[in-house]
Amino acid sequence: MPILAKTGNEAMAEAMRQINPDVVAAYPITPATEVVMIFSGFVADGLVDTEFVAVESEHSAMSACVGAAAAGCRVMTGTSSQGLQLMSEILPIASALRQPIVLCEVNRALSGPINIHCDHSDTMAVRDFGWIQIFSENAQEAYDNILQLIKITENESVRLPGMATTDGFIISHCMEKIEALDDNEVKEYLGEHKKMNSVLDLDKPVTLGALDLQDYYFEHKMPIIEAMKNSKDVILKVAKDFAKRYGREYGLIEEYKLADAEIALVALGSTCGTARVVIDELREKGVKAGLLKIRVFRPFPAEEIVKALSKVKAAAIMDRSDMYSNQGGPLFSELRSAMYEAKDKPLLTNYVYGLGGREISLEDIQKIFAEQKEAAASGKVKQLIQHFGVRE
Amino acid sequence: MKKNMGYKELMHGDALPAGTAAEFQTGDWRSERPVFHKDKCINCYFCWIYCPDSAIILDEEKKVVGIDYRYCKGCGICNTECPTKPDKRAITMEPERK
Ligand code: SF4
Ligand code: SF4
Numbered sequence: 353m354p355i356l357a358k359t360g361n362e363a364m365a366e367a368m369r370q371i372n373p374d375v376v377a378a379y380p381i382t383p384a385t386e387v388v389m390i391f392s393g394f395v396a397d398g399l400v401d402t403e404f405v406a407v408e409s410e411h412s413a414m415s416a417c418v419g420a421a422a423a424g425c426r427v428m429t430g431t432s433s434q435g436l437q438l439m440s441e442i443l444p445i446a447s448a449l450r451q452p453i454v455l456c457e458v459n460r461a462l463s464g465p466i467n468i469h470c471d472h473s474d475t476m477a478v479r480d481f482g483w484i485q486i487f488s489e490n491a492q493e494a495y496d497n498i499l500q501l502i503k504i505t506e507n508e509s510v511r512l513p514g515m516a517t518t519d520g521f522i523i524s525h526c527m528e529k530i531e532a533l534d535d536n537e538v539k540e541y542l543g544e545h546k547k548m549n550s551v552l553d554l555d556k557p558v559t560l561g562a563l564d565l566q567d568y569y570f571e572h573k574m575p576i577i578e579a580m581k582n583s584k585d586v587i588l589k590v591a592k593d594f595a596k597r598y599g600r601e602y603g604l605i606e607e608y609k610l611a612d613a614e615i616a617l618v619a620l621g622s623t624c625g626t627a628r629v630v631i632d633e634l635r636e637k638g639v640k641a642g643l644l645k646i647r648v649f650r651p652f653p654a655e656e657i658v659k660a661l662s663k664v665k666a667a668a669i670m671d672r673s674d675m676y677s678n679q680g681g682p683l684f685s686e687l688r689s690a691m692y693e694a695k696d697k698p699l700l701t702n703y704v705y706g707l708g709g710r711e712i713s714l715e716d717i718q719k720i721f722a723e724q725k726e727a728a729a730s731g732k733v734k735q736l737i738q739h740f741g742v743r744e
Numbered sequence: 745m746k747k748n749m750g751y752k753e754l755m756h757g758d759a760l761p762a763g764t765a766a767e768f769q770t771g772d773w774r775s776e777r778p779v780f781h782k783d784k785c786i787n788c789y790f791c792w793i794y795c796p797d798s799a800i801i802l803d804e805e806k807k808v809v810g811i812d813y814r815y816c817k818g819c820g821i822c823n824t825e826c827p828t829k830p831d832k833r834a835i836t837m838e839p840e841r842k
Contacts, residue, residue, distance in 0.1 A: 570751075
């Protein structure tokens with residue numbers, strides 16, 4: 353297993369090189385540009401067999417991906433922010449046609465105002481389109497998640513597209529040590545791509561994407577709902593197999609010092625790394641703090657979250673995007689709804705933070721934990737939804 | 745194809761067996777009908793190529809011989825594209841209800 357120094361973007365591009373997809377259709381956008389730029393270098397150097405389609409927009413990129421996948425190809429792409437939004441007309445078509453496209457998504461704030469830095473508003477805006485969504489804490493996870501996503505999305509009981517995300521600049525442009533797989537290991541791990549209802553199968557011709565009105569549209573939506581349900585088990589099985597082969601463990605969620613924790617932080621992506629440092633410090637001082645990392649946002653691991661937080665007294669739910677519903681961020685909204693029937697549940701506070709790349713520091717997380725300590729002691733939440741770190 | 749299938753009976757991934765449009769006769773949508781005049785036809789196939797409903801009938805010798813009114817929805821594209829106009833129109837449009 354080679355040890356490499358890679359940025360998040362390089363790690364994703366490296367995974368793509370080893371996957372050697374049949375088709376990549378992409379359009380550059382900061383901070384995801386490098387993923388497909390580096391990959392196009394691999395194409396030019398003859399290191400992959402991929403047909404690289406340099407399209408004129410992300411709308412075309414996703415359209416070409418759907419077409420190529422429907423023809424029976426293993427297909428990948430990458431994007432960010434407005435690029436993901438420009439794809440969004442086609443994203444639900446990819447899932448409805450059950451095409452296992454894998455997208456390297458680098459989280460970046462949505463315009464406007466125009467901003468190139470990290471928040472989760474882009475990925476969250478497409479959360480209801482039938483795509484599996486996996487968040488990465490660092491470059492290593494970005495690499496591992498992309499490889500696992502190929503397995504997950506191509507599983508016959510799933511066959512949904514999926515995106516693995518990194519946090520723009522924080523992960524995408526920071527160099528870290530990663531443990532990669534050998535090229536032939538990746539090849540063996542993934543196996544052959546299996547075609548299903550290929551439009552190019554002349555022995556069994558099919559029509560894809562026909563008009564579907566009151567009589568059948570509803571029936572055609574149900575399999576997507578079921579596939580998303582099935583994907584939970586598949587994600588866990590794939591993770592288990594990955595851990596057995598390569599030693600790195602993953603789940604739908606990850607608990608860090610949570611088993612006996614009284615106060616907890618729930619977060620997605622790179623913030624989890626910062627939280628671990630604060631938790632270690634707090635633990636040394638005897639404070640029972642813990643972390644619940646949400647790795648998979650779609651499918652939403654509701655039961656797992658409820659169970660993991662059942663012993664916690666107060667929890668800070670960290671949302672790196674707001675959704676203008678006056679109900680806090682998307683993670684809070686879904687997590688709070690999942691808690692409704694739970695007998696044992698913590699007091700919840702939603703922290704909407706880090707919009708447009710505003711830094712979240714160790715001190716910030718210390719402050720959030722201090723507030724949780726107070727809430728746990730008093731049994732009261734000071735303010736249900738806080739926009740943390742914004743100037744008034 | 746079976747009617748009113750449940751979602752568990754459907755093909756995977758919003759796919760349909762090919763050629764199901766044959767079961768869906770669009771001819772009753774028509775307010776105008778194309779009428780074919782064999783004597784003026786030069787067999788150029790323009791109508792056959794352009795017809796969006798594959799409603800132009802060819803005989804065994806691949807000659808245009810008429811319109812399949814079960815599927816022709818009266819769009820008039822064949823009439824517009826037929827190069828025999830203006831005087832010797834091989835396809836004319838006539839109202840369905842006079
Ligand atoms: S009117 Fe339209 S549908 Fe009918 S035969 Fe002509 S082109 Fe085809
Ligand atoms: S377009 Fe006109 S001339 Fe050409 S084949 Fe059709 S009817 Fe005949």
